[in-house]
Amino acid sequence: MILLKDGFVVDGYGKEEKMDVLVNEDIIAEVAPLINLSEAGKVKVLDCEGKVILPGLIDFHVHFRDPSPKEVESIDQGIERAIYGGFTGCLMMPNTEPPIDTPEMVHFVREKAASIPGFDFQPAAAITQGREGERIVEMGLLKEAGVKVLTDDGNYVQSAWVMKMALRYASAFDLILMQHPEEKSLSADGQVNEGLISASLGLRELPKAAEEIAILRDLTLVQYYPARIHFTHISTAGAVQLLNKAKSSGLKVTADVTPHHLLLTEKELVRFDPNFKMKPPLRTEEDIKAVQSGLINEVIDLVATDHAPHALEDKETEFEKAAFGVAGLDTALSLIYQEFVFPRKLSWTDLVRAMSLKPASLLGYIRGIKPGFPASITIFDPEKEWVYRKEKSEWAYNSPFLGWRLKGKVFGVIANGRLLCWEEKLLG
Amino acid sequence: MKPRHLISIDDLKKNEIEVLLENAASYKEISTREVKKVPALRGKTVALCFIEPSTRTRASFEIAAKRLSADTLSFQSKGTSLEKGESIKDMAKTLQAMKIDALVLRHSSCGVHYQLTDYDFSVINAGDGMHEHPTQALLDLFTIKDKIGRLENLKVAIVGDILHSRVARSLIKVLKLFEAEITLVAPPTLLPPFLTGLDLKITNFLEEVVSEVDIVYLLRIQKERAALSYFPSEREYIRFYSFQLSHLKKLKKGSFLMHPGPINRGWELSSEVADSDVSLIEEQVENGVAVRMAVLSYFLAGEGGN
Numbered sequence: 207m208i209l210l211k212d213g214f215v216v217d218g219y220g221k222e223e224k225m226d227v228l229v230n231e232d233i234i235a236e237v238a239p240l241i242n243l244s245e246a247g248k249v250k251v252l253d254c255e256g257k258v259i260l261p262g263l264i265d266f267h268v269h270f271r272d273p274s275p276k277e278v279e280s281i282d283q284g285i286e287r288a289i290y291g292g293f294t295g296c297l298m299m300p301n302t303e304p305p306i307d308t309p310e311m312v313h314f315v316r317e318k319a320a321s322i323p324g325f326d327f328q329p330a331a332a333i334t335q336g337r338e339g340e341r342i343v344e345m346g347l348l349k350e351a352g353v354k355v356l357t358d359d360g361n362y363v364q365s366a367w368v369m370k371m372a373l374r375y376a377s378a379f380d381l382i383l384m385q386h387p388e389e390k391s392l393s394a395d396g397q398v399n400e401g402l403i404s405a406s407l408g409l410r411e412l413p414k415a416a417e418e419i420a421i422l423r424d425l426t427l428v429q430y431y432p433a434r435i436h437f438t439h440i441s442t443a444g445a446v447q448l449l450n451k452a453k454s455s456g457l458k459v460t461a462d463v464t465p466h467h468l469l470l471t472e473k474e475l476v477r478f479d480p481n482f483k484m485k486p487p488l489r490t491e492e493d494i495k496a497v498q499s500g501l502i503n504e505v506i507d508l509v510a511t512d513h514a515p516h517a518l519e520d521k522e523t524e525f526e527k528a529a530f531g532v533a534g535l536d537t538a539l540s541l542i543y544q545e546f547v548f549p550r551k552l553s554w555t556d557l558v559r560a561m562s563l564k565p566a567s568l569l570g571y572i573r574g575i576k577p578g579f580p581a582s583i584t585i586f587d588p589e590k591e592w593v594y595r596k597e598k599s600e601w602a603y604n605s606p607f608l609g610w611r612l613k614g615k616v617f618g619v620i621a622n623g624r625l626l627c628w629e630e631k632l633l634g
Numbered sequence: 635m636k637p638r639h640l641i642s643i644d645d646l647k648k649n650e651i652e653v654l655l656e657n658a659a660s661y662k663e664i665s666t667r668e669v670k671k672v673p674a675l676r677g678k679t680v681a682l683c684f685i686e687p688s689t690r691t692r693a694s695f696e697i698a699a700k701r702l703s704a705d706t707l708s709f710q711s712k713g714t715s716l717e718k719g720e721s722i723k724d725m726a727k728t729l730q731a732m733k734i735d736a737l738v739l740r741h742s743s744c745g746v747h748y749q750l751t752d753y754d755f756s757v758i759n760a761g762d763g764m765h766e767h768p769t770q771a772l773l774d775l776f777t778i779k780d781k782i783g784r785l786e787n788l789k790v791a792i793v794g795d796i797l798h799s800r801v802a803r804s805l806i807k808v809l810k811l812f813e814a815e816i817t818l819v820a821p822p823t824l825l826p827p828f829l830t831g832l833d834l835k836i837t838n839f840l841e842e843v844v845s846e847v848d849i850v851y852l853l854r855i856q857k858e859r860a861a862l863s864y865f866p867s868e869r870e871y872i873r874f875y876s877f878q879l880s881h882l883k884k885l886k887k888g889s890f891l892m893h894p895g896p897i898n899r900g901w902e903l904s905s906e907v908a909d910s911d912v913s914l915i916e917e918q919v920e921n922g923v924a925v926r927m928a929v930l931s932y933f934l935a936g937e938g939g940n
């Protein structure tokens with residue numbers, strides 16, 4: 207048994223108060239103002255004075271490069287980094303080499319993740335075979351293999367006919383189709399947001415219209431062919447408007463936004479630093495304001511990192527050759543705390559909804575600091591001040607937040623009853 | 635007298651179908667005699683024109699016509715004048731000039747038969763694209779009545795590629811006339827969307843219906859058609875829509891399995907199932923001749939006069 211003593215508990219369902227939390231095996235046994243135990247010897251008491259106790263976070267969008275011909279963050283290394291960042295579960299994208307598009311591949315990656323018990327690891331499978339956008343994957347067999355989400359992330363399912371097939375077929379199995387909204391015939395080989403920055407830097411453009419057209423097409427399709435659809439890494443004001451309209455009309459649609467699209471603009475690109483290169487690209491002041499209010503108003507359901515580690519040689523190169531994508535697992539919670547919860551734009555309960563409860567419900571997990579709930583808990587030290595720097599050689603640090611002074615840091619993680627991180631250190 | 639046509643099940647009234655089935659029963663008896671021939675259509679000419687390849691249906695119609703003593707004239711898909719670019723209208727005029735009495739036509743274009751209704755011969759649809767295959771539906775109905783003994787209160791599951799199936803379209807219409815409870819079983823991609831207001835049940839899973847129906851009707855997967863891009867793989871189709879031994883155990887006593895043929899063993903059903911007692915596939919073929927005899931005589935010998 208583990209007793210978390212004197213922490214500030216955010217239960218996820220509206221309560222935020224000082225409580226003790228008792229964990230028995232993989233379940234939260236008790237949440238009460240003062241828990242005293244007679245059989246003290248069997249209980250590991252962890253002092254949480256001054257710490258915030260949150261329902262275990264889940265990252266709905268991560269890339270681990272495994273399997274891959276390159277040695278960049280394998281699944282177990284990635285999961286460790288996720289734990290270090292306060293996550294107790296994640297949804298892994300299927301754009302591995304080869305891609306995760308069959309039940310066999312799902313079993314293969316699950317097997318790899320099994321080396322870290324307790325962590326809720328979910329592989330997403332592709333929507334189309336080989337992520338090629340032509341023939342749909344074996345959704346029924348994948349569902350039987352435990353898959354909840356399908357995505358060709360990195361690729362938008364470009365053919366409307368194929369997307370219709372996917373939506374129709376997925377509806378039989380209640381699978382979520384996650385779209386990376388980028389109309390490729392418009393975005394082509396674009397590099398940065400289309401606007402003054404692309405104009406002055408001379409880099410090819412990634413128009414906002416490419417994102418919005420992609421979303422609009424799929425919103426139109428789901429009106430006719432109802433299915434569960436999720437738009438990942440929303441980045442433009444227009445996209446937020448489209449989602450808002452769709453949700454008000456009662457469409458079952460969800461969306462996420464990344465910390466970098468919430469906080470950074472294209473202005474960061476003036477020094478051509480590839481650590482600011484990702485898809486969708488950093489947009490404008492107006493856009494980050496819109497996605498921020500989208501998150502606050504729940505038009506955007508959740509925050510996901512789109513953690514995309516890259517080998518040094520793929521980032522330390524000419525901007526146009528550099529890979530798209532940035533690392534994000536170990537900064538997300540601190541950033542959202544510092545930029546939203548600390549200045550009271552979001553409550554702790556809001557943060558927990560966006561980073562734990564919503565992704566959990568989409569993936570079929572249960573989160574909350576309540577008796578009888580699974581003991582997946584994130585413990586956060588809101589007072590800790592630190593600077594984000596390269597720490598571990600096995601992790602890729604292609605992050606736009608390198609060098610940032612951050613407020614608040616993950617202190618501990620319990621995943622399904624297992625203490626995996628304590629005092630900011632990974633255990634085991 | 636203007637000739638009548640059988641292009642769609644809609645061309646028949648319910649009581650006419652009942653007559654056809656009764657007649658088919660007598661014709662079935664004829665097929666068991668040593669001399670399998672009656673003079674019903676002596677002196678009549680039936681042209682069999684199959685623009686789309688077919689062995690079974692063509693053979694079935696040809697035998698039916700011959701057992702009725704009609705003269706037959708056979709065009710096959712290869713080398714027909716239609717293939718050489720002759721228009722359907724010119725072909726009709728030629729046949730008209732040859733004074734045929736009936737044209738049995740299979741064609742890959744939906745509804746092409748309707749362009750042939752103003753000539754002096756009857757048009758019998760032997761399958762038009764994805765539209766209809768009325769004689770198949772009639773022989774299926776006959777087979778059901780023959781085996782189950784009734785056409786009332788039937789529960790029928792139609793399984794597979796509904797979207798591309800002319801058999802399904804005719805079968806649904808004919809079963810509806812007899813107020814059967816029909817469940818369509820298919821992945822959503824092989825079902826037309828927006829099937830509302832048709833009083834059809836729909837499910838995506840075969841296991842959900844096997845124990846409840848009198849007839850499981852398995853449609854053929856047209857491997858040569860685009861159908862393949864409508865579902866992910868052979869093994870996934872088999873997992874969710876193939877009739878296996880495990881389903882056989884769940885089938886109600888007195889329920890049967892049907893298939894319009896030719897079957898793809900291992901796809902729509904396992905080999906063991908195809909050869910089991912509940913399979914009516916051979917009966918369907920046998921009854922096909924009798925039902926087509928009934929259709930030809932009804933439409934040509936004036937039995938079905940206006």
Ligand SMILES: [Zn+2]
Nearest residue numbers: 359360386439
């Ligand atoms: Zn993406």
